[in-house]
Amino acid sequence: MKRIALTGNDAAAEALKQVNPDVAAVFPITPQTELMHKFSKYVADGAVETELINVESEHSAMSACVGSAAAGARTVSATSANGLALMWEILYIASSCRLPIVMPVVNRALSGPINIHNDHSDTMGARDSGWIQLYSENAQEAYDNVIQAFRIAEHKDILLPAMVTLDGFILSHTMETLEVFKDDAEVQKFTGEYTPDMFLLDTDNPFTMGPLDLQDFYFEHKRQQVEAMRNVQDIVIDVGREYGELSGRSYDIFEEYKTEDAGLIVVAMGSTAGTIKVAVDTMREQGKKVGLLKLRMFRPFPGNDIIKALSGAKKVAVMDKACSFGLEGGPLFHEIRSFAFGSDIHLKSYIYGLGGRDITVQQITEIVDDMESSSPGDDIVQFFGVRE
Amino acid sequence: MKIKKGDGWKTLPRAGIIPEPGTSAEYKTGAWRSYRAIWDEEKCKQCLKCYLLCPDIAIKVEDEKMTGIDLDYCKGCGICAEACPFSAIEMKAELECRD
Numbered sequence: 346m347k348r349i350a351l352t353g354n355d356a357a358a359e360a361l362k363q364v365n366p367d368v369a370a371v372f373p374i375t376p377q378t379e380l381m382h383k384f385s386k387y388v389a390d391g392a393v394e395t396e397l398i399n400v401e402s403e404h405s406a407m408s409a410c411v412g413s414a415a416a417g418a419r420t421v422s423a424t425s426a427n428g429l430a431l432m433w434e435i436l437y438i439a440s441s442c443r444l445p446i447v448m449p450v451v452n453r454a455l456s457g458p459i460n461i462h463n464d465h466s467d468t469m470g471a472r473d474s475g476w477i478q479l480y481s482e483n484a485q486e487a488y489d490n491v492i493q494a495f496r497i498a499e500h501k502d503i504l505l506p507a508m509v510t511l512d513g514f515i516l517s518h519t520m521e522t523l524e525v526f527k528d529d530a531e532v533q534k535f536t537g538e539y540t541p542d543m544f545l546l547d548t549d550n551p552f553t554m555g556p557l558d559l560q561d562f563y564f565e566h567k568r569q570q571v572e573a574m575r576n577v578q579d580i581v582i583d584v585g586r587e588y589g590e591l592s593g594r595s596y597d598i599f600e601e602y603k604t605e606d607a608g609l610i611v612v613a614m615g616s617t618a619g620t621i622k623v624a625v626d627t628m629r630e631q632g633k634k635v636g637l638l639k640l641r642m643f644r645p646f647p648g649n650d651i652i653k654a655l656s657g658a659k660k661v662a663v664m665d666k667a668c669s670f671g672l673e674g675g676p677l678f679h680e681i682r683s684f685a686f687g688s689d690i691h692l693k694s695y696i697y698g699l700g701g702r703d704i705t706v707q708q709i710t711e712i713v714d715d716m717e718s719s720s721p722g723d724d725i726v727q728f729f730g731v732r733e
Numbered sequence: 734m735k736i737k738k739g740d741g742w743k744t745l746p747r748a749g750i751i752p753e754p755g756t757s758a759e760y761k762t763g764a765w766r767s768y769r770a771i772w773d774e775e776k777c778k779q780c781l782k783c784y785l786l787c788p789d790i791a792i793k794v795e796d797e798k799m800t801g802i803d804l805d806y807c808k809g810c811g812i813c814a815e816a817c818p819f820s821a822i823e824m825k826a827e828l829e830c831r832d
Contacts, residue, residue, distance in 0.1 A: 442748050443748040551754035552751060552753070552754065553754075555749070556749055556751055558749050562745065562749065564742075565741060565742035565745050566742070566745070568742035569745075569747060569748070
């Protein structure tokens with residue numbers, strides 16, 4: 346390992362460079378642009394053998410990825426916000442064709458009004474699309490998650506596309522120090538060769554991908570996707586452990602930070618988790634028994650394991666950096682709450698940071714105070730940080 | 734491959750993949766026909782333009798010679814009749830062709 350300073354975008358690009366995928370189909374969008382910009386320099390300099398395809402839109406980018414992956418190539422793209430939204434229909438094609446495309450998504454708020462800053466509305470909007478979703482707390486995690494994503498997505502019992510998130514600007518454009526493998530070969534030994542069992546360029550074994558289904562077979566094919574998702578958790582854990590042996594940093598489906606004796610636990614995803622850790626440390630110094638559950642694997646959603654991890658606490662504050670209009674309470678909150686059915690944990694939803702509205706250590710301590718003084722009969726959701 | 738009774742999500746091919754080539758020949762689209770292509774062998778000069786342009790596989794060819802219209806696949810689009818330089822194919826309403 347060597348320790349260097351990189352922005353989140355550069356860290357993800359470095360990971361892609363070391364993996365050396367066969368094809369990248371790309372279209373720019375702030376704040377992802379510099380990720381592929383950096384990667385394209387690696388292509389131009391001959392540091393990778395990737396075929397870089399510049400397309401005319403994100404819809405085309407994902408369409409090209411589907412064609413490339415179906416042909417048998419290890420394929421990647423990258424996007425944000427409305428770019429992900431423009432790809433929306435093809436996301437479902439990628440997952441239903443069982444193509445292990447890997448895509449960093451630099452989280453940015455969905456327009457409108459137009460906003461280039463960070464929230465999770467984009468990847469939350471894709472949570473039903475059948476893609477694996479791994480959330481990154483910092484540049485190190487973005488780098489490590491991108492490398493692991495190939496082993497997870499390409500696993501023969503999975504074969505599903507995977508998104509690796511990193512918060513826009515907060516992570517993508519902020520420089521941090523992280524450890525990277527000194528040698529591309531070490532990464533490639535870990536990711537291995539991509540050896541699809543069926544690929545369209547195999548002219549000795551011709552087959553058709555993506556034909557018409559009618560009422561008679563669609564349901565069975567969707568059930569197959571469900572089964573593939575059910576296989577993901579164990580593999581995320583195995584790959585995370587193996588990666589730990591190789592790099593010294595192991596990964597799991599979530600991280601439990603000072604939760605063992607916590608009476609109140611905060612749940613969050615992405616870069617805010619880092620800020621919460623500082624808030625937890627501060628509150629612990631003041632004698633408050635608070636902890637953080639940082640969720641890494643959002644899809645598939647490990648509901649039962651989350652509830653087990655939260656079971657020592659009486660109160661849980663779920664922080665959502667996204668809002669589902671018409672639903673009282675954020676998406677992460679509701680997914681946890683439905684698995685908490687039957688338990689007596691008091692859960693509350695805190696929607697924060699929409700459109701990149703800052704969230705500070707001080708505000709997090711206020712959220713914890715609010716949670717402490719809340720009762721189950723109170724409003725289920727609070728919008729934290731909005732001007733009333 | 735044939736789908737059989739008892740096949741479910743566990744046994745059906747992954748993602749709806751059709752694992753053999755050329756299976757469209759098993760689907761007899763001729764049943765949809767509203768016009769029928771009628772071939773006049775006398776006028777035919779064996780240029781095979783109809784064979785090249787047929788969007789389905791309705792022109793029967795053996796040893797590089799056209800031998801007839803395959804009614805299992807002819808849907809009556811009329812492209813062959815339109816294209817034939819020798820007017821060797823005529824389109825006739827399907828109902829009129831049946832006794």
